[in-house]
Amino acid sequence: MPEFFPYWVVVTHFLNLFFLLLLFRSGIEVLSAFPKLYWRDDCPPGREWLRFSKKTFAADSRTPWTSLDEEESWSPVVALPGRKNLGLGRHWHFMTVQFWILTGAVYVTLVFATGYWHYLVPTHWSLVPDSIRAVGTYLHFEIPAKIPGEPFEPAQKLSYFVVIFVLAPLQIATGAAMSPAVLARFPWYGKIFGGKQGARSLHFLVMCAFGVFVVVHVSLVVVHGVPSEFAAIVLGDPEGDRRLAVGIGVAGLLAIAVLHVVITWFSLRYRRRTQRLLGVVVNPFERLLSRRLVSRQDLRRSEVSAYFRVNGHPPASEEYLESAAAGFEDYRLDVGGLVERPVSLSLDDLRALGAQRQITKHNCIQGWTAVAEWAGVPLARVMDEVAPQASARHVVFHAMDDKGLTGSEGRTGFYYGTIPIQLASDPQTILALEMNGEPLPLRHGAPVRLRVETQLGFKMVKWITAIEFVADVDDIGMGMGGWREDQQFYASAAGI
Known part of the structure; x- marks a missing residue:
């Protein structure tokens, strides 16, 4: 069996945090251009199941309107870069997703190559009732016992499995189901999710699920004790120097925050330069899809x-x-x-x-x-x-x-x-x-x-x-x- 917290887990954990935050914020920018969610691909005005706008438009409106009137301008505090910059938001989203998928592919490869999967993949259905009991223990303000010989208690193990092997692949699959090139070449693929709008809605819901996981995950770090948890997360050793771990961990979180501030400022201040720089990574993939897939x-x-x-x-x-x-x-x-x-x-x-x-x-x-x-x-x-x-x-x-x-x-x-x-x-x-x-x-x-x-x-x-x-x-x-x-x-x- 592998050690509980090898260094490749530490590194990919940090990278995943950085990339997920970029994906969240750039995804919010993309959503701001059409802040409505549908299950049907004809998108009838007024029939959305969820919207993030006070604006209302009707198909029989006497006043002419276009879809551009539905766009919202959201703050750069939450959106990347914010302020009606759909083009740059898409650049950031599609640049980041490539590195997020690469990080995930490296992680999953090492998970199975090293035997670490034993800590993440359920091998018996008893983990489900055990997880429910563990949640009940937390609700009684107590900390449940870890699985013998493993680093996590049952609810942790089950949630990590769902996030890594269910939510992440579903997010990638629904993202692909929103590509016009993919949908045009493989019309059957979009139907798996009920069409592009179904995929778009599921993509949003999975993003929310990731957000809930992050909030709960951070809360549990506090519950279990920040110094010991940081020692495991940052140093890969629960018994390591806790002051050093907290110092490095806090510095890493501050670095991520500062990077996001700089990235947002740069994107809004130098939009053409941002377009060109991110295009170096994004454009080749876009061109490959555009030129290789033929509509059917x-x-x-x-x-x-x-x-x-x-x-x-x-x-x-x-x-x-x-x-x-x-x-x-x-x-x-x-x-x-x-x-x-x-x-x-x-x-x-x-x-x-x-x-x-x-x-x-x-x-x-x-x-x-x-x-x-x-x-x-x-x-x-x-x-x-x-x-x-x-x-x-x-x-x-x-x-x-x-x-x-x-x-x-x-x-x-x-x-x-x-x-x-x-x-x-x-x-x-x-x-x-x-x-x-x-x-x-x-x-x-x-x-x-x-x-x-x-x-x-x-x-x-x-x-x-x-x-x-x-x-x-x-x-x-x-x-x-x-x-x-x-x-x-x-x-x-x-x-x-």
Whole structure:
């Protein structure tokens, strides 16, 4: 049998505390963008089972609203980084989760390699009633006896098993079930949790369970005696120098607190630098998901959502409004850049390239989902018409949306988005002209919008006026790969 508290337990215990706190705070930032929880993927307004906002919106509201109006600005004291920074919150969350999973993988490997699993894994059902009796002992303000030959009493052992081998894997599994790329490629996977919103709700509840465990765990450290518990946790020796253990333990906790303060300050003060630094870790994983997984969605018509939120308002320019009033008869889609045959296509020209229909799930970066039937021309057919050059590696979609007129919070510039050219040829990447059997509504991107079903909604540019094939995106906008990447520090790949 191994020693009770080997040093690898000490190290992974500390790292787990640090990473979990980062995950909690960045997860709260992500939640603030859509502070509502549903069990159904159509997310009907007013039917959430839990919300953290006083704002209320109705599907039949006379006052136009968008999902951006539902966003909350939470304090940096609890959210990382706070103050409506969804892009940076996601960066911190997805950077941290990789190291948290790595730490857990190392821990579990050593648990079984060293025989430490005997202290964590129940080998008999009697541990359950023994744990209940141990809890009763605590409620009588007494400390239950440890299991003979082991470092923990029954309730501790059972709770550690649940946290390590049930809650942690469930948190990872539900996190994966919120990825648009994973859901598009493996539609059956999301159904295990009742859909993305079911996974999102379970993910939140497991986070709460982790929080309860931490509170109880810390309380028991106090009950059992801080000096002796710190000696075991920090030095790996319950009989070690208790003053030294308390000193090192308190210093470690203060270091974590200071690091969180510095991280939060840096993220809010140097948002572009934070985006770039965290992107070194996050972006490769995002790109891998985006480029390797191809959408295979084929949802039923009965799954189409009765209400489909929008993110942002239609273009407000006189030119757009006049063209919309005329049924977009004068509309032209200019396709150029690094192509052999630049073209300018009318809506009739686009329809002549062939139609494709698909019922798919829309995943907004804020967290809401909705299902609709889309009809339009596969982007691959447009590429056949223009013949992109070998040097073309990205596709840029320019929109009619001038954010100086429709945006908020001082952001300006015409909206644009980019995707790698590999995504342009995916079978379910289309230029949508219809929605649910009707011409595309203005609020949903008329006359033409992009659908890339493995990506988050902000990549699916609405109100498209031009498509450009380029070698690199560095000279487009601020060079980050899209308007929201430029202005709101989102990741350029959006498969998570």
